[in-house]
Amino acid sequence: MSASIASPHFLLRRLHSLFGILPVGAFLAFHLWENSQSRFGAEHFNREVVGALAGLNYLPFIEIGLIALPLLLHALYGLVIIGGGRAEPLRYSYLRNRLYWLQRISGIGLLVFILLHVGMTRMAGLVDPAIHADLFGHMRAALANPWVFGFYLVGLWLAVVHFANGLATAAISWGLTTSAMAQRRFGWLCAAGGLLLGAIGTHGLVGYLTAPVGGGA
Amino acid sequence: MTGIAGSGLHLTRDGADAAGRERDRDADAAPRTGGDVEQARACEHRHVELRIRRQDAPDSAPYWQRFRVHPRPGDNVVSVLRALRLDPVTVDGERVDPIAFEHNCMEEVCGACAMLIDGMPRPACSTLLEDLGDVIRLEPLPKFPVVRDLMVDRARIFHNLTRVQAWVRLDGPWDTHERAPRISQRQWVADYLYSRCMSCGICLAACPQFPASSRTNADDNRAFVGPSALAQVRLLNAHPLGRFNKTDRLHAIMAEGGLTDCGNAQNCVRVCPKEIPLTTAIGELGRQTTLQALKDLFG
Amino acid sequence: MSGRRVIVVGGGLGGLWATLTIAGGGHRVQLFSLFEVMRSHSVCAQGGINAVLDAKGQHDTVAQHIRDTLRGGSWLANQPPVKSMCEAAPGLIRTFERMGVTFSRTPEGLLDQRLFGGVKNKRTCFAGASTGQQLMHGVDQQVRRLEAEGWVEKHEWWEFLALVKDTDGVCRGIVAMDLRSLEVRAFRADAVVLATGGLGQLYAPQTTCSTNATGAAASRVYQQGARFANAELFQFHPTAMLGEDKTRLMSEAARGEGGRVWVPKDPADRREPNRIPETERWYFLEDWYPAYGNTVPRDIASRAIWRVCRELGQGIGGGDRVYLDLTHLDRDFVEARLGAILSIYRKFAGSDPLDAPMEIFPAAHYAMGGLWVDFEHDSATGGVTPGSPRNHATSIPGLYACGECDYAYHGANRLGANSLLSASYSGRVAGEAVLSHLAGIERGAEAMPGAPFEAEVARQVSSNRELMAGQGHESAYRLHEELGALMTSRVGVVRDNATLDQALDELAELERRAAHMDLAEASPWANQTLAHARQVQDMIRLARVMAASARARDECRGAHYKPEFDLPLPSTRDPADPQWERYRERWQANNERWLKTTVAEHTVDGPRIEFEPVDLSVMTPDQPRDYR
């Protein structure tokens, strides 16, 4: 048996990287796009977005197997990785090094954010079916609090930065980009994608507050 | 301008000159001959304060000492440290032991003199004083155990080359009467860059993933090998014979402490004095290991 | 792990090749070096390594390489070793190539070659302008593999102090000092190989050599009875950067690739060099030596620059400097071929050689002389007998020497790019000789009585203790400076007997003063002053050998130049001219007297100089050197 399989280290690392993109990164993109539909109002959101999802077959399996578990694994192993490095963003003020540091800070921030966020939404919905029934209203009420709104804004952008930078570094780690030029170009591409994703997310956040409540809720 | 900094060359023609030279040294930045007079004058009154982090032995506590020096034109950090050995007196007038530091080539090719200069890891010999301020902080190269003062023990760099099997497996060092294989100039240009590594450890000092000696042992086989060793894997994997053992080297860097411990901070490539494209090597090895893993899994 | 134990002192190209050969032959090697071997001076070599590949359509031949080397060295080298070295060179290059050395390539992907001094054919393989470093990478990696397999044990940060000889005078081991703990310890061995490099630091700071090229180790074995040969033959490299702390080399490759040396016709001309029109420049090398131009051998180029600056007062601004100009060449070409030296110049001089000519002057560079070593003449081939235990054996049984610290290949002047070759080749030959020597040993060093080892350790410990006690008042660092100034001014490019006598007196005085040092440091840990003080003492003793040998040789030969005894070339260049014939006769008569190896032996009163014949069995020295 070959050494790379004999030692699980390499595969674990690559799995971590992979999970960050697929499914977790993909989920993020999808999730933010979904939430951006908040501006169509409660009825649309609750029926078309939340409802359509709730109608999926094997939903718990998807939720746990494709979202929760990979995210958890990525996050936990991410903590292990963070423990193995010592960032010095001040001494070495190069952009990539700052991003290296940001990747770790954002990872820890995200862990906090996601735990609270999922608790406030999905978990709360499990406990109280009323919340689940009108997620739009629930979110609108929560986000009306400027602290919660700020919390979401930060969490959102941490996630976007983490994902975008993660994509750029994953391209190096997997050997997609090799020359310095290619790495720089792809980095900017990821930054652009991140901006777009962040805009969509922000738009969705704002949508909860500005969209018409009306409809059949 | 041709600007030969520090061109105060004055071959002594006779004994009188030799004595004069001695006096020059004593008087420190006394004017030099010929065209250097002006330059020397400009520097004559420049005082530079060296703040040096000293440490008497590996397990003793570090402390700081300050020295005042009068650099000659063209001086670099190694040359002022050498000059300071003649008369190691601190700003407080205390005579102390000469500062221990390493240097050999004084032209940035042996890698011996790497240290922290104003907080940044650099080769001391090619760091000219005219590019630094009037207060200069010198500290030993971080990440490596201090031997004494500015001397560190970099055995780990070489141990890591062993870990990644940075060699070509020869039948023996005799002539096999085979003509050297053809290598395109394009490939030569790419490879040559990596072969300029001087094992100075500057990239390792700056790499956030390379563990400090306080967190690992010199012969730790699970700590990150660091970018310099990875670059050698890249180099040897491209060699017509080195290729035969590519799989071994890839497996070595797919183990703990290998390639995947790089977090893409890319300080390494920014600080490397030889401008070795370390992150390109890391990218290329990323590709090689990805394919190798596929081969291992499904091949 | 079976086999015998061998000690190799020195981890430059010579030492690593010896290690590789001996460990590869199934014996355990302990490798000693002052620091990690990859920091050895060999990494500084820039320009290249010679080997006849005849890949440039110039009909180059090994015979021509032999002739160029012998003639370039003013016929002073023993010829069989030179012959064997030149014959082995192409194979050595191929071996380096297999090790992974990144030799520069032609557009067809073959090994590229460039022109170097003293030859007319492109014969120098190179890896950019960092050839030494690349060759070192290659052998270092091979040695590292043997180390990983347990054949080699490195003692880096250990300094060789002395040999240990048994009652028959056979070398049985060494005493070395740990440069950190200052522990002095004896190591037993069935053979010792010394590969401790050059001695340019005797001329510090006007030298291109690393600060560890002190020659102290060679001096130590000399003082223990090893003969030292051709000490007066020391090369000054014509093109070194000006500098106060070091004169950094600008490789001969710069001229090989087309660089031109010139001065303004008017020394008072203060214009920027690029503004000086062609007609107002004096390309004195091309003028004086039209046949070889800028690529005359080093001794000739150095003396020419010396003459221009010192005798004719034509140096730039009337000072000690001339231009080395690359600005007329294609920038990309120069960058690709010479990038490493360009970056040295840019970093240390602050100007770009692609934009403005470099300013250079000769500086101390390379010791042709060194420890006397033997060879066995193979009458079948005319070269040396492969694997003979006599090859590279010093005059102390069991002690071998290779690399720059031996004297074997370069006669009175080394041709550029021949010394990476000789260091590597001699390391291998010395290694093979040791293998044969070991085969003939009956009783290993392990079985030797311990007394001589203990005695030598005690002697070294006590001299450390004496130095540490600091009874005197002399500073080791200052003495080194004085030594450098003295050697540069008195035993330099141009010599005369009165000055040499003076130098000998002054050296004796220096030696006396060096016995009264004050280290000003008593640290028992990593005490660099202690190590340096010991080196300075031994350097001064070696300097005496150089000065005494220089004093003894009353002629001009290669790098050794005493104008008083010069035989100026006739003005004609036509060999048929009777003037030439007369000159040749005088030249031959001089050879009768002086074509001899200088051999120094240590006595309590200082070096005793003798001369011994040179082996001229390969080709008769029929042609005086004429590079015009």
Ligand SMILES: Cc1cc2nc3c(=O)[nH]c(=O)nc-3n(C[C@H](O)[C@H](O)[C@H](O)COP(=O)(O)OP(=O)(O)OC[C@H]3O[C@@H](n4cnc5c(N)ncnc54)[C@H](O)[C@@H]3O)c2cc1C
């Ligand atoms: C700037 C420069 C450029 C050059 N360029 C070229 C070139 O282009 N082509 C060419 O052919 N030649 C060139 N040369 C010459 C060539 O580099 C040297 O002659 C050659 O490298 C010497 O190799 P070595 O193995 O003998 O010694 P070194 O490489 O000097 O190694 C000496 C070794 O001995 C060890 N040592 C010394 N003393 C002790 C001691 N007391 N105890 C323990 N260890 C000790 C050191 O640690 C070191 O490992 C150049 C020389 C200089 C100065």
Ligand code: HEM
């Ligand atoms: C724009 C800001 C965001 C809004 C408005 C938002 C909104 C919501 C809502 C309404 C739910 C509940 C879905 C349900 O119960 O079916 C939810 C679930 C979830 N959100 Fe967000 N979210 C935001 C940002 C994020 C971010 C940045 C992440 C991080 C990756 C994230 C991760 C999750 C996860 C993991 C769940 C649980 C999903 C599930 O199990 O179905 N969210 N979010």
Ligand code: HEM
């Ligand atoms: C919840 C807590 C999280 C933590 C603690 C965390 C931690 C980390 C860390 C430390 C890295 C760097 C790995 C390395 O450089 O070796 C990383 C990479 C990455 N993360 Fe996360 N992360 C978290 C959440 C997320 C989320 C929610 C996403 C998706 C949006 C994500 C996507 C990525 C991606 C794509 C990478 C790049 C992997 C690579 O470089 O190969 N992470 N993460």
Ligand code: SF4
């Ligand atoms: S890669 Fe650069 S910084 Fe790192 S050891 Fe090599 S030369 Fe030094």
Ligand code: F3S
């Ligand atoms: S700094 Fe270190 S983290 Fe990677 S890119 Fe360079 S090795």
Ligand code: FES
């Ligand atoms: S002294 Fe060699 S790199 Fe600075």
